[in-house]
Amino acid sequence: MLAPHADPIAAIATASGRGAVGIVRVSGRDVRSLARALTGRDLAPRVATYGPFKEAGGGPIDHGLALHFPAPHSYTGEDVLELQAHGGPVVLQLLLQRCLQAAAEIDPATGAERLPRLRLARPGEFTERAFLNDKLDLAQAEAVMDLIDASTESAARSASRSLAGEFSREIHALVDGLIQLRMLIEATLDFPEEEVDVLSAHDVRGQLLNLQQTLAGVQARARQGALLREGIKVVIAGQPNAGKSSLLNALAGAELAIVTPIAGTTRDVVQQTIQIEGVPLHVLDTAGLRQSSDEVERIGIERAWGHIESADALLLLHDLTRVAAPDYAAEDRAIRAAIADKLPPSVPVIHLWNKHDAAPGAAVPDGDIALSARTGDGLDALRQRLLQVAGWQAGAGDGVFIARQRHLQALAASASHLEAAYAQVAGAAPFLDLLAEELRLAQNALSAITGDFSADDLLGVIFARFCIGK
Structure with missing residues (x-):
């Protein structure tokens, strides 16, 4: 656990640049004296007060709204002062500097500095203090940034739920649930003379099974939440003039990439994030794969292979109008072989046969998708396939909470320990000390998500529920 911070902090709380309104925020032990110096009056708690923000000489820096949130009823759990001014960067910098200056001035009423040691806040420090002061747990604190960074409506709603x-x-x-089980098992270990078959008497196997099933449901929703937060990287690859740039434009619904009949038009990667049912997909259009003597195009092709190797899913585009050409077919086989060597089997490759409008009678292999980037025919099937390979479950968005990779890792670790615990219970002669250890490790993994575990938690429960000294 991080040590609590004593120094008061201040920062501009709105995005850089010009805007209609900008906010300077101060958080600390007691901001009332600082508020009087800046506004010339005492502020009523949680009431917006309009007036000038004063310079040291008494003149106005700006006019705006001042709000005082007394501790502990504030975002950080400390006294908070918010000054809402016009959103010019110079105005906000002047206001911030005035806060720092006024904090070091002597308050005539007390003879002491108004807000000693006021300093500029570090990135994320207001939310960090909210966590340290038990206003948010760790998962909620992370959700603050996830809400800000949300790239789709579904991601924003999921972050809001978290x-x-x-x-x-x-x-x-x-x-x-784990604490209750640990309490039973460890009490039995401490008092073996009681000779109580705790496993049968309290249906420990059934309780473990229920915990495993509940955890599996949380894992499933967390995986969906991680997908909403991070999306997947989808790379479009293929030979020149297969229609890769046209496909990107069609998926994005905008003319992002230049499309010409000239082979090698795309020489660098063009990227666009699109969303399908709220799931963000980071789609990359790459240079056509071929042997080239052009230095610039060759660099583009090398970059294309680099992105192919790091893809979460690959769209390999084929040209239906050229499949019968011997040179095209030979190059296509070479590209397939190279991709098979570079990509692990876990990365899905979706084979797309473009220009179906120009070759309407052409057959495509089972499992592949025929489409026309020009007319949009086949795009819906591609979108559904992309959701499928991403692991998105239709209709899951309403109950999903945002999650990060560390959450998924912690959930997986807890599931592994619960599985080991269940194996102990199901055995002919279970070792209660090993069972207790697996339960402890499962609890630690889960508590790492919220950041609130300590050994005293379990100890407090045991003292409250059992007569240890009897």
Whole structure:
């Protein structure tokens, strides 16, 4: 656990650049004296007060709204002062500097500095203090940034659910169940003379099975949330003039990439994030794969192969109008072989046969998709295939909470320990000490998500529920 911070902090809380409104935020032990110096009056708690923000000489820097949130009823859990001014960068910098200056001035009423040691906040420090002061747990604190960074409406709604504590409540419910089991097992280890068959008497196997099933459901929703947060990298590859840039434009619904009949038009990667049912897909159009003596095109082709190797999914585009040409077919086989060597089997390759409008009678292999980037025919089938390979479950968005890779790793670790615990219970002669250790490790993994585990938690439950000294 991080140590609590004593120094008050200040920062501009709105994005850089010009805007209609900008906010300077101060958080610390007691900001009332600083508020009087800046506004010339005492502020009523949680009431917006309009007036001038004063320079040291008494003149106005700007006019705006001042709000005072007394501790602990604030975002950080400390006293918070927010100054809402016009959103010019110079105005906000002047206001921030005035806050730092006024904090070091002597308050005539107390004879002390108004807000000693006020300093500029570090990135994320307001939310860090909210976590340290138990206003947010770690998963909720992470959801603040996920909400800001959300690239789709579904991702924003999922981040909002995590910020509201839905993900954390699921984790806490699992942890509570594990604590109850640990309490039973460890009490039995401490008092073996009681000779109580705790496994049968309390249906430990059934409780473990229920925890495993509940955890599996949380894992499934967390995987969906991680997908909404991060999306997948989809690379479009193929020979020159197969229609890769046209496909990118069709998926994006905008003319992003230059399309010409000239082979080698695309020489560098063109990237666009699109969304399908709220899932962000980072689609990259790459240079046509072929042997080239042009230095610039050759560099583009090398970059294309680099992106292919790091893809989460590959769209390999074929040209239906040229499949019968011997040179085209030979190059196509070479590209397929090279991709098979470079890509691990876990990366899905979707074979697309473009220009179906120009070759309407052409057959395509089973499992492949025929489409026309020009007319849009076949794009819906491609979108559904992309959702399938991404692992998205239709209709899952309404109950999904945002999640990160560390959450998925912690959930997977907890599931592994629960599986080992269940194996102990199901064995003919279970070792209670090993069972207790697996339960402890499962709990630690889950509590790492919210950041609130300590050994004293379990100790407190045991003292409250059992008469240890009897």
